[in-house]
Amino acid sequence: MAGQEGIKPLKLLFTLLSVILLSALTVFSIALWDDVKTSQYDKLYKQNQTLISQSRSFFDHQTRLIVKTVQARFIDKKLQKRSVSNVFEYLLSATGEAAVFSLIDIKGKVLLSKGDINPPQLPSQNTVLENLKVSQTAQIGYLHRAGLLGESLLPFYVPILNKDKKIIAVVVAFYRVQGKSSLMQNFISPDNNTIWLLGELGQVRMSYPVPKGFVSDLFGWRLAQETASEIQYNLQSGKTKQGLELEVKGEQVLANVGYLPEYKLITLNSYPVAKLFSSWLERMRPIGIVFVLFLLAALLAYRVSLQISKRMSDAKQTAEGNVQKLSKAIEQSPDSVVITDNLWSIEYANSHFDLATAKPNAHDEARGHNIIDFPPYNVLTRDLKKISDEISLKGSWFGERKTDFDGKWYSFSISHITNPDDELTHYVVVVQDISSRKQAEAKLYKQANFDPLTGLPNRRRTNENLTRELQNAWKSKQQVAVLYLDIDNFKTVNDTFGHMIGDQLLQLVAGRLVKCCKGKAQICHISGDEFLVYATYDKIPEVESLADKILRNVEKPVLIEGKQIFISVSIGISCYPEDNNEVAGLIKFADIALFESKKDGRNRYSFFDHELDRRLKRRHTIETELRQALERGEIYMAYQSKNNIDTGHIMGFEALMRWNSSVLGPVGPFEFIEIAEEIGVINELGEFALRQACLDLIELQKFSDTPLIMAVNLSIRQLNDDSVIDMVDGVIKETGIDPSRLELEITESLLAENIEKLLPRLEKLLEFGTSLTIDDFGTGYSSLSYLTTFPVSTLKVDRAFVKDMVHNQGDATLTHTIITMAHALKMKVVAEGIEDEDQLAMLRDFGCDIGQGYLFSRPLIHKEMEILVETENLPNTRALNDSLT
Ligand code: C2E
Ligand code: CA
Ligand code: CA
Numbered sequence: 107m108a109g110q111e112g113i114k115p116l117k118l119l120f121t122l123l124s125v126i127l128l129s130a131l132t133v134f135s136i137a138l139w140d141d142v143k144t145s146q147y148d149k150l151y152k153q154n155q156t157l158i159s160q161s162r163s164f165f166d167h168q169t170r171l172i173v174k175t176v177q178a179r180f181i182d183k184k185l186q187k188r189s190v191s192n193v194f195e196y197l198l199s200a201t202g203e204a205a206v207f208s209l210i211d212i213k214g215k216v217l218l219s220k221g222d223i224n225p226p227q228l229p230s231q232n233t234v235l236e237n238l239k240v241s242q243t244a245q246i247g248y249l250h251r252a253g254l255l256g257e258s259l260l261p262f263y264v265p266i267l268n269k270d271k272k273i274i275a276v277v278v279a280f281y282r283v284q285g286k287s288s289l290m291q292n293f294i295s296p297d298n299n300t301i302w303l304l305g306e307l308g309q310v311r312m313s314y315p316v317p318k319g320f321v322s323d324l325f326g327w328r329l330a331q332e333t334a335s336e337i338q339y340n341l342q343s344g345k346t347k348q349g350l351e352l353e354v355k356g357e358q359v360l361a362n363v364g365y366l367p368e369y370k371l372i373t374l375n376s377y378p379v380a381k382l383f384s385s386w387l388e389r390m391r392p393i394g395i396v397f398v399l400f401l402l403a404a405l406l407a408y409r410v411s412l413q414i415s416k417r418m419s420d421a422k423q424t425a426e427g428n429v430q431k432l433s434k435a436i437e438q439s440p441d442s443v444v445i446t447d448n449l450w451s452i453e454y455a456n457s458h459f460d461l462a463t464a465k466p467n468a469h470d471e472a473r474g475h476n477i478i479d480f481p482p483y484n485v486l487t488r489d490l491k492k493i494s495d496e497i498s499l500k501g502s503w504f505g506e507r508k509t510d511f512d513g514k515w516y517s518f519s520i521s522h523i524t525n526p527d528d529e530l531t532h533y534v535v536v537v538q539d540i541s542s543r544k545q546a547e548a549k550l551y552k553q554a555n556f557d558p559l560t561g562l563p564n565r566r567r568t569n570e571n572l573t574r575e576l577q578n579a580w581k582s583k584q585q586v587a588v589l590y591l592d593i594d595n596f597k598t599v600n601d602t603f604g605h606m607i608g609d610q611l612l613q614l615v616a617g618r619l620v621k622c623c624k625g626k627a628q629i630c631h632i633s634g635d636e637f638l639v640y641a642t643y644d645k646i647p648e649v650e651s652l653a654d655k656i657l658r659n660v661e662k663p664v665l666i667e668g669k670q671i672f673i674s675v676s677i678g679i680s681c682y683p684e685d686n687n688e689v690a691g692l693i694k695f696a697d698i699a700l701f702e703s704k705k706d707g708r709n710r711y712s713f714f715d716h717e718l719d720r721r722l723k724r725r726h727t728i729e730t731e732l733r734q735a736l737e738r739g740e741i742y743m744a745y746q747s748k749n750n751i752d753t754g755h756i757m758g759f760e761a762l763m764r765w766n767s768s769v770l771g772p773v774g775p776f777e778f779i780e781i782a783e784e785i786g787v788i789n790e791l792g793e794f795a796l797r798q799a800c801l802d803l804i805e806l807q808k809f810s811d812t813p814l815i816m817a818v819n820l821s822i823r824q825l826n827d828d829s830v831i832d833m834v835d836g837v838i839k840e841t842g843i844d845p846s847r848l849e850l851e852i853t854e855s856l857l858a859e860n861i862e863k864l865l866p867r868l869e870k871l872l873e874f875g876t877s878l879t880i881d882d883f884g885t886g887y888s889s890l891s892y893l894t895t896f897p898v899s900t901l902k903v904d905r906a907f908v909k910d911m912v913h914n915q916g917d918a919t920l921t922h923t924i925i926t927m928a929h930a931l932k933m934k935v936v937a938e939g940i941e942d943e944d945q946l947a948m949l950r951d952f953g954c955d956i957g958q959g960y961l962f963s964r965p966l967i968h969k970e971m972e973i974l975v976e977t978e979n980l981p982n983t984r985a986l987n988d989s990l991t
Contacts (some may be wrong), residue, residue, distance in 0.1 A: 116408065120405075123404055123986070124401065127397060127401065127404075131393070134393065135386075138390060146360055147349040147362060150361065150362035153375050154373055154374075157364060157373045161366055161371060165366075165369050168244075168264070172264040173264060175193045175196065176190060176264075177266050180268065180274055182268065185274075185275065186740060187217070187218055190209055194209075194221075198222075199611045201279070202366050203288065204280060205222055205280050206219060206225045206279075207221060207279055208221075209275055209277055209278075210277075212239065212273055212275050214235055217286045221280065223256065225280070226250050226256070228278065234246075234247040234263055236483055237370075238263050238265055238273075239273065242273060243265070244263060244369065246260065246262055246311055246369050247278070249310065249312075257282065257284060259280035260280070260312060261281075262278065262280075264276065288314075288340070289916075296568070299314065301374070301375040301376075302374040302375070302376070303373060303374075304372040306334075307334055311972075326700070337350075337363045338365075341363070351379070352376065355380075357378055357380070358378070358379040359377060359379060361374055362375055362376075362806040373538060412713060437456050437644050439536075441537060441538045442538075443456045443459075443534065443535070443536050443537075444457070444459060444472075444483075444534075444537070445523075445533070445534050446477050446899065447532055447533075448532065448533070450477045452475065452476070453532070455469035455473075456469060458945060459472060462505065466482065481509060482789050483505070485516070486518065489505070493505075497533070502520060502521040502522070503519075503520045503521075504518065506544075508538065515539070515540045515543075516537050516539055517537070517538045518535065518536075518542060519536040519537075520534065520536075521534050523575075537637060559609055559613060560612060561616075562629055564631060564632070565633060567630065568630035568632060568638055569689055572638075572689045572693075575642070579642055580687075582644045585684070587640065587641055587643050587649040587652070587681050588639075588640045588693060589652070589656070590637075590677065590680075590696035590697050591619075591636065591676070591677050591698045592635060593635035593636075593660075594675060595632070595708075599671060603666070607669070609663070610666050613851055614664055614666070615635075618659050618660050619637060619659075622659040623639055626641055627640060627641035638693065639656065644670065648680075650711075653677050653679060653711040654711075657674070660675050660710065674708060674709035675987070676700055678695075678712055680694075680696040680699060680714040680716065681714075685714050685716075694844060698714055698718060699712045703928070727770060727779050728778055731768075731769050731770060731780055733787060735765055735767060736791065736794060740765055740768060741763050741764070742766070742967065743762070743763060743798045743799060743967075743968070744761075744762045744764050744965035744967055745762070745799075745968055745971045746760045746762060747759055747962050747963040747971070747974065748760060748958045749958070749963075751949055752950060755812065756814060757812070758816060758847075759806070759814070759815075759816055760797075760818075760819070760851065760965075761799035761817065762775065763779070763795050779791075783821055789823045792830075792833075796833070796837045797837045797840070797841060799818045801841055802968040803847065805968060805972065806843065806971060809975040809976040815848075815850065816852070817849040817879060818849070818851065820852050822853065822856035822857060822860065831867060831870045834876070838874060844875075846875045846876070846877070848876040848877070849876065849900070850871060851902065852868075854881060854885065855917075857880065861892045863893065869896060878897070878899055879892060879901070879902050880898055880901050881901070881902045883901045883902055883924060884907055884924060885904045898955075901924060901926055901928045902938055903925075903935060903936065903937045903938065904938070904939075908937050908938065909939055911948060912942075912944045921937070921949070921952060925954050934956065935955050937949045937959075938958045939959050940959030941959050941960050943961070945959075
């Protein structure tokens with residue numbers, strides 16, 4: 107593998123380094139060992155020299171001493187035994203090392219002994235003595251033991267010669283080899299090395315320090331024969347500086363030997379190799395540590411570099427793998443991939459190029475040709491300059507194009523390749539067939555933005571389109587009219603003819619709208635039966651004529667499945683920027699205007715106006731607030747007096763409802779009664795009014811002697827069902843009011859319209875004993891026939907006539923006629939809204955019975971009305987009245 111090839115030299119380097127280092131260490135350690143050994147040998151040699159000279163001087167001295175002292179005791183070859191004994195005593199005291207001195211004859215017989223212990227037995231076959239006879243010099247004997255368990259002693263034979271140089275006796279000095287005053291005490295080596303004194307044949311004479319188990323060992327060990335002879339040979343040939351390696355008592359030692367020829371004594375000192383080794387080791391240690399550390403460091407470096415190189419090789423391998431995969435991916439890519447030079451000449455194309463171009467083997471033949479020679483790439487022909495510019499600026503270009511020849515969609519993704527100098531060398535062009543995606547997108551777009559039934563833009567789309575339209579209008583300082591259309595009575599059509607017909611109708615209306623708005627306005631289908639049309643305009647009449655045209659075009663009756671259906675639309679219009687400058691606001695205001703059109707009878711258009719908006723909002727608030735007004739105690743009653751026209755006396759009152767809203771403040775009854783009727787709270791309010799009026803009448807009656815009448819307004823809505831009968835009955839019973847004192851006021855116009863339906867209920871109410879007043883008389887229906895069908899007690903002339911009667915002859919005449927007619931029918935007449943004396947005077951002339959108006963009293967709360975009633979007869983009533991109102 108490529109990676110391992112990279113590792114090989116490294117391994118070799120490391121091994122080589124290790125081998126070199128190891129060899130160096132080995133050479134060094136050997137040299138060091140030699141050095142240690144040599145220096146040890148040197149030391150041993152010097153020691154040995156000392157040992158020799160020490161031994162020599164000891165034995166020489168002993169010899170001289172013995173000879174000198176003993177020889178003198180031989181007088182004429184005759185031994186002076188006693189005298190010798192004295193000498194021995196002296197010698198013993200002078201020589202601490204000596205344990206015994208014996209005098210023997212030449213045959214070995216002991217003549218005399220002196221010492222601390224019994225003299226040891228000398229051997230009968232005494233080779234030492236034989237040698238001594240020959241050499242006539244002092245000899246060192248074999249190690250001796252005094253008795254079986256006695257002390258080990260080294261015998262030293264010193265010949266005593268006469269004048270003729272003949273041996274006359276021999277003195278044997280026995281030296282201690284053990285203990286404090288042992289012989290070797292003098293020869294202590296500086297290093298405490300073991301020293302040996304050996305005989306010529308390697309027999310042990312002495313050893314120091316005394317080995318353990320000395321007795322047996324000392325006798326048992328001797329130098330190997332060959333070693334001994336070698337030593338001897340060497341010594342004889344003058345080689346005194348000898349280094350030896352021996353095994354002494356199982357221990358490997360370095361040794362040096364010296365020779366003391368006079369006494370045939372080999373001196374041997376030794377040093378254990380083990381100890382030498384440890385000192386070598388001691389000196390080797392720092393180097394060893396350095397070496398080991400170095401080796402470890404090298405090993406570490408080796409490992410690390412091994413890892414790095416492995417990683418590098420892995421990365422390289424991955425990269426190589428990636429390149430392989432990449433080329434495979436490009437080859438097998440579902441997209442067509444083309445690489446061109448910087449002039450768009452094809453250098454490479456993958457096999458999908460064939461598919462894109464719809465030419466077999468095109469990717470091979472394309473090489474060298476310009477890319478735009480091939481469809482679908484030719485769609486870029488026009489843009490190529492622009493694309494090149496953009497790529498050189500941004501590095502890439504992306505675009506989607508539809509081809510002319512097969513109508514397919516392709517996405518183009520082009521990026522550049524640059525050389526190290528950042529010069530563009532190649533383009534990589536990736537092309538994908540995105541036709542199916544485009545189709546799906548188009549479908550989705552249609553679903554999201556268009557109404558499936560009419561195919562017109564839906565609300566979502568409308569918002570976007572209209573927003574754009576407003577932006578354009580803002581730029582070009584134009585105005586935009588937004589027309590909100592709603593098919594009239596569409597729900598009824600749907601309910602009557604079914605949804606299928608309903609849908610057909612919608613499609614038909616949409617078609618008509620499209621036809622009549624073509625080139626003039628945009629149409630959208632907002633939802634259900636609602637459409638939105640918008641158009642720019644200069645002057646309002648243009649909008650009006652558009653709205654007219656729409657109304658006219660839609661209006662024509664249609665025949666759907668054999669059924670003739672009349673259709674129409676209502677239109678609400680809002681204008682940009684006059685009414686609002688946002689889409690949502692414009693649509694909302696057009697919708698408000700639409701409401702107005704619907705209210706005004708459909709099949710028409712209305713422009714939005716802000717007053718209308720304000721009114722609608724107020725109405726909405728009233729609706730909400732009114733539902734809670736009663737329980738919040740915001741509703742209360744006011745009373746206006748009804749006075750005798752002639753005398754001015756209070757005859758009774760009209761109960762008028764008041765609402766002091768916590769949100770809107772005081773709201774007039776004209777405004778809220780109508781809404782109360784519409785939202786269905788009039789019944790509760792009416793019941794409250796009736797009950798309160800009855801209760802208050804009972805209170806007011808306490809302040810007057812005249813039987814007073816309370817008139818309560820009854821909404822026509824209250825008469826819509828039978829519950830009103832129980833309600834009135836219940837209140838009468840509950841309050842205990844005399845029903846004949848109760849008067850119900852019903853507005854003329856509404857009553858007349860519904861008289862047939864209401865008559866039975868009215869009759870029931872009258873049966874309780876109450877009376878009936880027709881309110882606002884003269885404004886409503888012309889037919890007065892109903893007046894004869896049931897007993898109306900009073901007519902109340904509308905305020906409008908009273909208001910103008912003084913100056914308007916017509917109103918005066920009408921009022922007069924009403925009064926005359928009423929009287930003819932045995933009815934009384936009340937005139938309301940009397941504000942001045944002229945009106946009063948005229949009414950008095952006409953014979954009117956009762957008057958009501960600010961001239962007599964404003965509507966007052968019942969506490970105030972109590973005062974008015976109580977003070978009525980006082981002379982300054984008018985003034986009081988004024989002060990109260
Ligand atoms: P309405 O029944 O025709 O009541 C007479 C209205 O004329 C009252 O207005 C009264 O304040 C006003 N008025 C009286 N004298 C004069 C005058 O000299 N000059 C002028 N300019 N106005 C005068 P109000 O209180 O605003 O009531 C308006 C209408 O609300 C009533 O007209 C009645 O139709 C309705 N309404 C009031 N209270 C009730 C009620 O309790 N139940 C029902 N169903 N409707 C009520
Ligand atoms: Ca009234
Ligand atoms: Ca009235």
